[in-house]
Amino acid sequence: DGGITQSPKYLFRKEGQNVTLSCEQNLNHDAMYWYRQDPGQGLRLIYYSQIVNDFQKGDIAEGYSVSREKKESFPLTVTSAQKNPTAFYLCASSQDREGQPQHFGDGTRLSIL
Amino acid sequence: AQKITQTQPGMFVQEKEAVTLDCTYDTSDQSYGLFWYKQPSSGEMIFLIYQGSYDEQNATEGRYSLNFQKARKSANLVISASQLGDSAMYFCAMRDFYGGATNKLIFGTGTLLAVQP
Numbered sequence: 001d002g003g004i005t006q007s008p009k010y011l012f013r014k015e016g017q018n019v020t021l022s023c024e025q026n027l028n029h030d031a032m033y034w035y036r037q038d039p040g041q042g043l044r045l046i047y048y049s050q051i052v053n054d055f056q057k058g059d060i061a062e063g064y065s066v067s068r069e070k071k072e073s074f075p076l077t078v079t080s081a082q083k084n085p086t087a088f089y090l091c092a093s094s095q096d097r098e099g100q101p102q103h104f105g106d107g108t109r110l111s112i113l
Numbered sequence: 114a115q116k117i118t119q120t121q122p123g124m125f126v127q128e129k130e131a132v133t134l135d136c137t138y139d140t141s142d143q144s145y146g147l148f149w150y151k152q153p154s155s156g157e158m159i160f161l162i163y164q165g166s167y168d169e170q171n172a173t174e175g176r177y178s179l180n181f182q183k184a185r186k187s188a189n190l191v192i193s194a195s196q197l198g199d200s201a202m203y204f205c206a207m208r209d210f211y212g213g214a215t216n217k218l219i220f221g222t223g224t225l226l227a228v229q230p
């Protein structure tokens with residue numbers, strides 16, 4: 001089955017610690033995205049990538065980093081510089097063509113210990 | 114700046130009735146696209162329907178239809194014959210063409226729909 005896999009489903013971070021959220025897709029999509037969702041709010045774009053080895057900052061990139069070494073993978077690192085990391089994180093991918101919907105993973109819920 | 118507004122934080126509908134979820138948008142771009150997603154309590158985002166700004170007919174997908182009024186800049190989602198499984202958060206989103214990525218999306222704040230038996 002084609003789809004997007006995010007892991008882990010739940011993640012806990014200690015103060016001062018970096019954590020990495022995994023996102024893998026087997027849909028052969030060129031573009032991948034990371035969103036943050038806070039309770040009762042919409043999605044805000046953190047980073048996106050249209051092609052391997054290239055990525056762009058979204059609206060709330062501070063305190064986050066990404067890499068895109070393979071087409072299938074787009075991991076997100078939440079660094080210690082992100083002071084309020086508790087949120088629901090969603091990864092998505094799409095064909096890089098007008099009108100194509102983004103397909104989402106099941107999300108990772110990150111909490112601070 | 115482009116913006117999506119969903120003014121209904123929450124709505125109730127009786128099972129088997131139709132319901133309309135409102136979405137208005139703001140853009141100066143002539144070419145844009147509008148998407149609706151469903152987010153159940155489990156968290157995943159499910160794509161429902163898409164409307165391009167140049168599409169002459171309103172989009173339909175099964176029980177979902179999009180009431181697209183370009184002059185009013187509105188793209189309301191209509192769900193016919195509501196089912197209990199339709200209870201979820203619904204998000205309207207617009208493709209941000211100026212963002213540099215063809216399919217970069219801007220999301221509204223969502224509407225929580227509760228279907229009552």
